[in-house]
Amino acid sequence: xxxxxxxxxxxxxxxxxxxxxxxxxxxxxxxxxxxxxxxxxxxxxxxxxxxxxxxxxxxxxxxxxxxxxxxxxxxxxxxxxxxxxxxxxxxxxxxxxxxxxxxxxxxxxxxxxx
Amino acid sequence: xxxxxxxxxxxxxxxxxxxxxxxxxxxxxxxxxxxxxxxxxxxxxxxxxxxxxxxxxxxxxxxxxxxxxxxxxxxxxxxxxxxxxxxxxxxxxxxxxxxxxxxxxxxxx
Numbered sequence: 493x494x495x496x497x498x499x500x501x502x503x504x505x506x507x508x509x510x511x512x513x514x515x516x517x518x519x520x521x522x523x524x525x526x527x528x529x530x531x532x533x534x535x536x537x538x539x540x541x542x543x544x545x546x547x548x549x550x551x552x553x554x555x556x557x558x559x560x561x562x563x564x565x566x567x568x569x570x571x572x573x574x575x576x577x578x579x580x581x582x583x584x585x586x587x588x589x590x591x592x593x594x595x596x597x598x599x600x601x602x603x604x605x606x
Numbered sequence: 607x608x609x610x611x612x613x614x615x616x617x618x619x620x621x622x623x624x625x626x627x628x629x630x631x632x633x634x635x636x637x638x639x640x641x642x643x644x645x646x647x648x649x650x651x652x653x654x655x656x657x658x659x660x661x662x663x664x665x666x667x668x669x670x671x672x673x674x675x676x677x678x679x680x681x682x683x684x685x686x687x688x689x690x691x692x693x694x695x696x697x698x699x700x701x702x703x704x705x706x707x708x709x710x711x712x713x714x715x
Contacts, residue, residue: 525703535650535695535705550702582649591657595640597649 494519496585496598504604510571513601517564517585521596523547524566526558527582529600535582541566570603578605618712625683627709629696632677636698641670641681644708645692653681653694688713 497516505511517524526538537550541560558568586595619625637658642650654665656672663670669682679696695708
């Protein structure tokens, strides 16, 4: 079974630009979550999508948005980039049946804003 | 405000010993907890989870203990191996998910 894939793996943007990151979950997983990881703030939850609907949202400004497609692939978009948006953006797909829960993270997209 | 925090930033153990990593949380409404392992250059790896209606759950070589009275979560790793060296962090969830800063576990041969 293929793992979670994220594209691109590395990205350099300048302040004010916008960026779109992509995540393909494990086949059969309908839930996709996005996280931001920085050395200063650690791992922070951005949002979770399930069956094309945003199910939960973290405490990030409206510049951060996402969506999920019918094939469960998800994208997140950051508009008007700021230097502080430089981070590793991680996507995770998950599946739950009864009390059993499995979650797998992708390798992340390293975003550098200059 | 509510917070998730780890008691120790670093932990060094001898190979073969048991490791205990602790986590404190303050949101009494949190009902789901996860422990993750993150190796250098890799994404987090789900280790084990526990719901608030349980106080203990065991996996392969790992045990998670939940003490809701004092809002404390711990991860026990039995017979720690060099491959266990990584950063471990806890996460608590109610409507969203919040993560601890992490504890770096180093296993000495």
